[in-house]
Amino acid sequence: xxxxxxxxxxxxxxxxxxxxxxxxxxxxxxxxxxxxxxxxxxxxxxxxxxxxxxxxxxxxxxxxxxxxxxxxxxxxxxxxxxxxxxxxxxxxxxxxxxxxxxxxxxxxxxxxxxxxxxxxxxxxxxxxxxxxxxxxxxxxxxxxxxxxxxxxxxxxxxxxxxxxxxxxxxxxxxxxxxxxxxxxxxxxxxxxxxxxxxxxxxxxxxxxxxxxxxxxxxxxxxxxxxxxxxxxxxxxxxxxxxxxxxxxxxxxxxxxxxxxxxxxxxxxxxxxxxxxxxxxxxxxxxxxxxxxxxxxxxxxxxxxxxxxxxxxxxxxxxxxxxxxxxxxxxxxxxxxxxxxxxxxxxxxxxxxxxxxxxxxxxxxxxxxxxxxxxxxxxxxxxxxxxxxxxxxxxxxxxxxxxxxxxxxxxxxxxxxxxxxxxxxxxxxxxxxxxxxxxxxxxxxxxxxxxxxxxxxxxxxxxxxxxxxxxxxxxxxxxxxxxxxxxxxxxxxxxxxxxxxxxxxxxxxxxxxxxxxxxxxxxxxxxxxxxxx
Ligand SMILES: [Zn+2]
Ligand SMILES: [Zn+2]
Ligand SMILES: [Zn+2]
Numbered sequence: 001x002x003x004x005x006x007x008x009x010x011x012x013x014x015x016x017x018x019x020x021x022x023x024x025x026x027x028x029x030x031x032x033x034x035x036x037x038x039x040x041x042x043x044x045x046x047x048x049x050x051x052x053x054x055x056x057x058x059x060x061x062x063x064x065x066x067x068x069x070x071x072x073x074x075x076x077x078x079x080x081x082x083x084x085x086x087x088x089x090x091x092x093x094x095x096x097x098x099x100x101x102x103x104x105x106x107x108x109x110x111x112x113x114x115x116x117x118x119x120x121x122x123x124x125x126x127x128x129x130x131x132x133x134x135x136x137x138x139x140x141x142x143x144x145x146x147x148x149x150x151x152x153x154x155x156x157x158x159x160x161x162x163x164x165x166x167x168x169x170x171x172x173x174x175x176x177x178x179x180x181x182x183x184x185x186x187x188x189x190x191x192x193x194x195x196x197x198x199x200x201x202x203x204x205x206x207x208x209x210x211x212x213x214x215x216x217x218x219x220x221x222x223x224x225x226x227x228x229x230x231x232x233x234x235x236x237x238x239x240x241x242x243x244x245x246x247x248x249x250x251x252x253x254x255x256x257x258x259x260x261x262x263x264x265x266x267x268x269x270x271x272x273x274x275x276x277x278x279x280x281x282x283x284x285x286x287x288x289x290x291x292x293x294x295x296x297x298x299x300x301x302x303x304x305x306x307x308x309x310x311x312x313x314x315x316x317x318x319x320x321x322x323x324x325x326x327x328x329x330x331x332x333x334x335x336x337x338x339x340x341x342x343x344x345x346x347x348x349x350x351x352x353x354x355x356x357x358x359x360x361x362x363x364x365x366x367x368x369x370x371x372x373x374x375x376x377x378x379x380x381x382x383x384x385x386x387x388x389x390x391x392x393x394x395x396x397x398x399x400x401x402x403x404x405x406x407x408x409x410x411x412x413x414x415x416x417x418x419x420x421x422x423x424x425x426x427x428x429x430x431x432x433x434x435x436x437x438x439x440x441x442x443x444x445x446x447x448x449x450x451x452x453x454x455x456x457x458x459x460x461x462x463x464x465x466x467x468x469x470x471x472x473x474x475x476x477x478x479x480x481x482x483x484x485x486x487x488x489x490x491x492x493x494x495x496x497x498x499x500x501x502x503x504x505x506x507x508x509x510x511x512x513x514x515x516x517x518x519x520x521x522x523x524x525x526x527x528x529x530x531x532x
Pocket of ligand 3: 210211212213214234235236237238
């Protein structure tokens with residue numbers, strides 16, 4: 001038997017090891033899709049979609065398992081089967097546990113026979129991956145998601161996954177659309193040759209103090225890990241309402257940007273919008289990233305295709321330089337009047353725009369802005385959230401809960417602003433009370449136009465098919481030894497939710513160690529691929 005490589009810690013808290021269920025302490029509020037087209041109950045392992053429920057990260061019930069518990073687990077008869085289940089779900093940190101069975105009924109004869117029963121599995125349960133995108137919730141599932149994101153992004157630049165290789169010749173631009181300023185904050189500034197400059201030097205004496213009498217200059221040169229970065233010089237000057245409204249409506253600004261961009265392209269090409277639509281299409285993939293001050297900005301890959309079916313290069317008149325110009329012009333003119341959603345309350349009235357710090361770079365094969373570099377750069381944001389220490393993972397309700405948070409005062413104030421606006425009848429349409437933990441941002445972290453490249457669903461489906469083929473190289477059989485054919489056999493599945501998380505802390509510890517090893521292995525394999 002292989003004993004897993006995990007450090008066995010001495011028993012420090014007797015009685016807390018075995019039976020402490022990480023899952024049982026949480027309410028069963030997980031939303032999950034039913035297993036898809038199960039035929040043997042195993043093939044959907046790790047592929048059951050994305051679970052959006054509460055997670056055990058803040059779980060107080062995570063004592064270290066004792067060495068006795070770990071050895072108990074490792075010497076169990078079904079340990080290898082348990083390890084195999086874990087590998088099949090990609091070493092998920094919070095698997096969903098299901099109990100149930102699959103019966104086959106012969107449609108011609110009416111005979112019934114058992115095909116699969118979770119009673120034969122370790123602990124009597126089938127484990128399926130939580131599928132959470134977020135790195136801080138499930139490192140294993142987020143790694144799978146990030147890998148898919150990387151493939152989706154890259155194939156839209158270099159081809160593959162159903163996209164022709166000629167896509168590499170299409171005009172493509174990597175653009176960063178930032179948020180505007182909401183008041184002076186501590187920041188990093190770089191001068192020529194990348195030298196770091198002081199935050200806000202004191203040259204202009206008149207601007208040293210704000211209306212509240214606070215010194216709003218800062219002679220320091222902040223390092224990138226300085227916790228002061230992004231914090232306002234004067235919280236009373238800072239427009240917290242505007243900041244939260246920007247986060248809440250950033251997706252709407254982006255949507256408008258995607259409408260304006262073809263108009264600008266038509267204008268630059270000297271043709272009508274109708275003519276442009278007949279000739280070319282704009283495709284994109286974008287990710288949202290939180291800046292240190294807690295506001296989202298977007299990184300996007302924007303590509304031009306011909307308007308024909310399939311992914312063909314657009315006409316010669318469309319160049320990457322023209323696309324860059326059009327992006328700049330569209331981003332500059334797009335705006336959103338919050339009165340549209342906040343009624344006529346003047347306190348909530350803002351005209352939202354993107355910031356003036358817009359960055360556009362042409363993506364070329366080779367070079368620093370290569371497809372691989374851009375795909376890696378933006379895929380990493382697909383699994384992140386705010387990133388600021390102490391921020392909650394779920395909505396925070398009410399001033400008492402907000403006061404109890406262990407995060408920076410700036411973030412606390414953003415959360416309470418979000419709560420206050422959420423309660424405001426004029427802004428009810430924004431539903432901000434549900435997004436306090438996201439500082440108001442209600443959008444997805446990765447979105448793309450439909451025809452940019454492959455979809456997450458297609459990649460997951462390909463994995464399911466691949467695993468099924470690996471498990472049944474000669475095809476699946478029904479209980480009577482015939483090739484499984486759902487036209488002749490009816491499959492009856494019965495599932496019951498049995499909990500979330502690993503059943504014991506010893507299991508959880510071993511699972512996390514195995515997950516870390518698997519990630520390290522994947523990382524090495526990836527680096528070797530890049531080097532060759
Ligand atoms: Zn997971
Ligand atoms: Zn500063
Ligand atoms: Zn002030």
